[in-house]
Amino acid sequence: MRIHFIAIGGSVMHNLAISLARSGHQVSGSDDQIVEPSKSRLRQSGLLPKELGWHPEAITSDLDAIILGKHASADNPELKKAQELNIKIYSFPEFVYEQSIQKTRVVIAGSYGKTTITSMIMHVLKKIGKEFDYLVGAKLEGFDSLIKLTPSAPIIIIEGDEFFASSIDHQSKFHYYHPNIALISNIYWDNFKALISEEEYYKQFETFIDTIVAKGTLIYNKDDHNLRKIVEETMDCKINRHGYKLPSYTINKGITFLQVGEREIPLEVIGKHNLSNIAGAFTVCEWLGIKREDFYDAIKDFKSSIRYLEFVASENGSVVYQDFAHTPSKLRSSIHAIKEQFSTSKLLTVIELNPYEVIDDSKVIQYGGSLEESDFSIVFINKNSIKEKNILLDNIVEKVMEVFDYPNLHIITELEGLYVTLEQFDSEGVNMLFMSSNNYTGLNLLGFADKFLQKKA
Template identity: 50%
Template sequence: MRVHFIAIAGSAMHNLAIALHKKGYQVTGSDDVIFEPAKSRLDKYGILPAELGWDENRITEDIDVIILGMHARIDNPELLKAQELGLKIYSYPEYIYEQSKDKLRVVIGGSHGKTTITSMILHVLNFYNREFDYLVGAQLAGFETMVKVTHEAPVMIIEGDEYLASPIDRRPKFHLYKANVAVISGIAWDHINVFPTYADYINQFDLFINTIEPDGTLIYCKADQDLNEIVEHSTAAVQKIGYAIPEHEIKNGITYLLPEHTALMVFGDHNLMNLNAAKLVCAQLNITDTEFNEAISSFKGAAKRLEVISADDLTNVYKDFAHSPSKLKATIEAVKSQFTDRKLVACIELHTFSSLNKDFLQEYAGSMDMADEAIVFIDLKSFEQKRMEPFTEDDVQKAFSNPDLKFFNDASKLKAYLLSINYKNANLLMMSSGNYAGFDLPELATELKR
């Protein structure tokens, strides 16, 4: 089987390319820019393109499959040549389905918590040496790649993103997997460049329920009112199982599941709800609650999801992927609730298309209210790259409904301010799906404790 990837360097794309190479397929690819870690990882397996850029001469009739990444444009010369030759062209979610159509497919959807729920399920299955394939949106401890596809595994666990499948397929990715077991973790408006109204966005989850295979199972968060309404009105022929926050207690900064008193390495209401979703999925895979609790007690969390940079008796420093209003609020509440006697300094970097839209910015109102000190950072280059009008401090304070909020658009000034704070009996939470203009967070954590 010969497979060619157009835009091979994407996060999911290069992981799928490696997975197919390990399966024995002949894999080639192209891209106009390749960053780390994709560059080193593709090179390790001998499938790094020899030259950057697009070349229609790479596309020949003996290619069995073209996999098209979202980074490519509709006028990409390699895509045009493939279309001219009549080659089979897949988006990566379409091809994931092709690789898993004879397996039991578990698809984790929702505006937040997808990666964590998926990671929890993978951790438990791995704990019991189960055979499974997977697609997850973060690099996990104990897993070499973010995608695995084999001939043997009877089940595939798939993180189901609601963003578009490819430049020529405008369907949300999670509509293409045809789940046997599906999860919806909650709904909070995002991707406004694709779904300009909340009604457009929320409809994608209604459609997702209808893609579940007949007699399949939907596991959903009962705490989300809009999601509840969608599920109640759905006529899909599926079993519906709701979940909420499990019984628990917090002692000395550690969360315990009750009544078993299982100590956890993760915390926060949102993570506890994620845990319940994962437990219900594992029950569908014949893992008992007792087995699940034993395995989940060693789960440290997905990368960049309340990841501990440093910790001691007086100060913890965390980084988190939170960037949307709902994720931001849930993450702040989790840290504040876990350490009620500590001051919380919370900083969010806004850099996605949605968060830099002046109309959408109003969705952040009240999202940082639980932080003792709230800080917003926006790299001015983000506005330039997206050709959008920069915000002022007043714009941000009004949108967040917080006149005491601090605003920075210069990384060096932000760092100087963070280092000026007294962190005795205080935690620092740094949130972003970007990189704070190249901040070295471990170095910052070391410096602020001097």
């Protein structure tokens, strides 16, 4: 097939383009902005556009398909040309479904945890040597791409999200996959990052359940009240239902042990959310015919999805973890996970806030009380990321201090100041959790951890 990607630089889009080119398709693409690592990977594959921008003259009638990225607007000139020529236009979830009609489609959904559960299943299948394709939303250790599509694999594991498929298609992505096996980890409408109403958000998951194929299977977290309610309201669907719950566990000397019958399985991940995710991943693997013993033997050395309560370094009895902080509720739960895991140690939490979120009163106020379990806290707001001169840094700092209302809080606005503070911090008996929704704004995380962990004179 001759396939053209409009907005080829996206994280999933460029991976799909490379995968299709490797499979023998003729692939071209365009974008008005391509950043790393997409840029280097497209260049290595010979797919990097010669120049940035939109080029409607590249859209010709001999194209078999257009794959439209979410980044491309509805009035994109290449899209308009393709519509004029009646070329078939796919969103990427539509295309992935069409390429996997003959496969067993396993779709992992939920407000939180879907990347981790998807990666757990992929980790286990890879360890036991089972052939599978996949689509996942984050770079995972041991996998060189976000997507793999082959003609031969009998199974595809898909991380399915509830957001719009494209600028011209406001149907949720996960409505296109029609899973044979579906998992929902939880349903939580968070007005911190809400794009649609709470009612409409829940409706996306009801519709997702309706898309499960007849006699297919829904696996769901019975500990989640919102999810249980929706499952009960969709009982007319002719599908199997299999609930799972938080498993029994113990923590000894900073190591979590999962209790499975008479066995105690040591894990490399921490936190109740990860334990619940393991229970969900096991249930999916069970439906795929994986033996219990094989699953638990494989899951023991699963580390983490990248930047999801991920271990960074340790020294002199202290540890450093990093995590992705996209909401205040995530900040609270990650702090709790570290405190539960290392109950005899104190905790320093460093949270990097987006300055454009903290000037929004409706958002910043939700951070109130989020640092309660942490013993020491630093809020980092990088002043270099503030582009508009009319935004006063002093006003932002004052507002953050007022909202957090936390006695051991320091606010730092320069990267160098953050390094100096950590270099001077006495880390004996203290762990550190670094959380950010940004790409670290030039921060060398290992160097950052080293400054914290080094023994102070």
